[in-house]
Amino acid sequence: MPIGHTSAQMALRDPDIRLMLRVRDDDSTAFGELVERFQHRLVGVMHHLLGSADEAEDLAQEVFLRVYRNRKKYTPKAKLSTWLFTIANNLALNALRDRKRRLVLPLEIRESGPLGTGPQESTASTRDQPPAHQLQQQELAGIIRKALDGLNERQRVAIVLNKFEDMNYTDIAEVMGLTSKGVKSLLSRARAKLREALQGYIYMDVEPPPQPGEADEGE
């Protein structure tokens, strides 16, 4: 084993690994802490991949449950997040491929209430905003969503990890089971496609994008 890479040493470096080792050893509060620590990132990534908040939570939950079920087998090798996202990657790819085979519903089910109160609802949520600004943001989000959905599953995973988890090519390679070179090709194709799809909208972003934690408006 390379120097400095025993479990103990890795645990010293990485607080996440320390936490996971406690989960492995059945520390009663550790798993809860793990969930709290990673839920935002996992749900976020899943949401970006799948476009559905419900599915995102279901899958994120599955990731955690798998982690728990396999806790006894855990040995720290690299960053904990890499391991987590490897599991997440597998589950997400399966879900995305399953979706293709099933009847596909629109990814964001545009809400219309039981009595067809759709239009009223969306305007109600935007009542307090200048309409033009609100529409622009929603429109933009929709366009970007479509662009993202235009990528194939692996391109999507690569880009989401690249952008939202700020992963370098090596980490992405580890999560996705590719070589760095492979990741480079995958990403270049994905981002080129993204550029083509979104080039016309670059100048729509007059307002800064919403910060995490702001309430979602009727998405």
Next chain:
Amino acid sequence: MRDDPLQTPDDDESTRIDPFEAELIAYLDGELEPSAARKIEVRLAADPEARAKANALKKTFGLLDYLPKPEPSPTFASRTLERLPIPSPSSAASKAQQPSPSSPSQSANSHTVASSSAFPTSISGSSVPLALPVGNSRWGWAAGMLVAVSLCSAVGYLVASAGYQHLISSKGTGPAPGEDISASDPALVERLPLYAAVDDMDFINELATSEFFGDEPTVSIESVIKPPVLEHEGLSATAFSKLAAAFKALPIERQENIRDLDKQVRSLDAPTREQRIRVLETYIRWLNKLPESDHKRVLMADTSRRRLDEIRKILNQQWIDGLPPARRAKLNGLPAAGQVELIRQWRDEETTQRDEWAFHRNHAEDILANRTPWPFDNPARQKEVIEFMRGAFRIDDEKRCRFEEPERSRYIASLSLATEQGGWMAWYAYGKLAYSMVKKYEKYLLPEPAVGDPVTKYEQLGTKAERWFEKGKGRTLTANLVGKWPDFALAVQNYAGTEKLEKVVLPLLGASRPYDFKEPLRTFVLKDLMSVLVASDRKTLEGMEGRWPEYPYALVRLARQHDLSLPGMMLPGSPKRWDSMYGFSPRTRP
């Protein structure tokens, strides 16, 4: 490990990759070796197109920040923790419990695996499952039976049975306490699953209300097509003996309690009994699917009332959890009071819709036969309704029509469709539209006086009153309503009321005595309505004469009470029937 995604079958070959762009992207990500990075920098400095491309790449990548960033729901963490297999109290039991790798597609609702993993699967020995807190009588009250139920799929048996008659035997008075019921009353054993988690008859009756399981489709939909009654197979021998053993293991009081309950259920009239049985089946299935902690909480409640409270809480939470993401997002954005209100509104809408479906189901035959719904099935009545709408809302007069666009066009289109096409759907849609329009504009359906012009202008108010409407609030509230009946008069009356002007200043603004009305309303009020009113109502009405618009509104109220329709003011035909056919209002909450 796949090396080059360019080779993968799921990758599209349509976009040929530009090697410079690929390098550029890696450069922007800081992933290039220093020498390669320098080459890119040189190119960027020299080539404006390259710079533009780099900018486009950067910006489009940055646009991803505009994707929504939903927070995990507040219950995410707790729900995740609840799905873990339960750590067992005794080491003996823990050996029997390996965390079983379940399939990734296990949804949050399939907890039969999780909950029964708490109980070892062999009951050959003692009848008390090992993992249970020992000596907890509350737990023992229900769990033993529920175990037997879930293991034997006894509920499934009940669900699969075509009818319930064979379950309800009226023979015999039941065995004596302590007697082996498996021999003396086998039918009771078969019904045991129903009572596994039930306190008493009141409890069952509560569960049968719409607040709990009364509105569930499995309860409220009576099968239109009755399945053929199969040769009654009954429970398997194992299931039967397990249930009987579980029953015997219960404390004597509980056994008595169940026998009593069974007697009461059996003595219900057939439709109620069948509904109650459906309720209980639904309840048990629901109970078995709950996450362990919820399941426990329901069973461990020490009174019937508390048990119902727990059930209600869980049902409410499930309802909220079941909301589509957009609705949940909306809810989360509100403060607590607003949330409660919104939930109430949505639940009312749901109830309304369910009532509609029930209605349509009940009229299924008529719908299938494409009959014309009441009141349009009678040509004379049909005409009356259309005439009423035309007159009351001035449909033909584009300028003075009560309906604004697009309401007016909608109305006209609906009527055309009904008269041209006929049949249930078209007429029902028209009826609904007419009903809702009348409801919406109820307060404007005030009759014009028999003598003189209706009050629609300032000059008609008399000099004393005119002063108050020359300027200020009086003016602004009424100016744009001039010429409109009864809008102008209502606004005047309203304003005068707030300023307490009436007695001093205003003339009578509208018809408020029987003799003020035109025919046929006049005769209808004097004869048809008066003859059905009780003395006290008649007196009240007489006391309101001269007050406008209170008098005509009171007429409508009283007419409705006695299921009469005032000509020119209400839809022709029985108001009650209109309400039941076309009006689905939210049920009144207790």
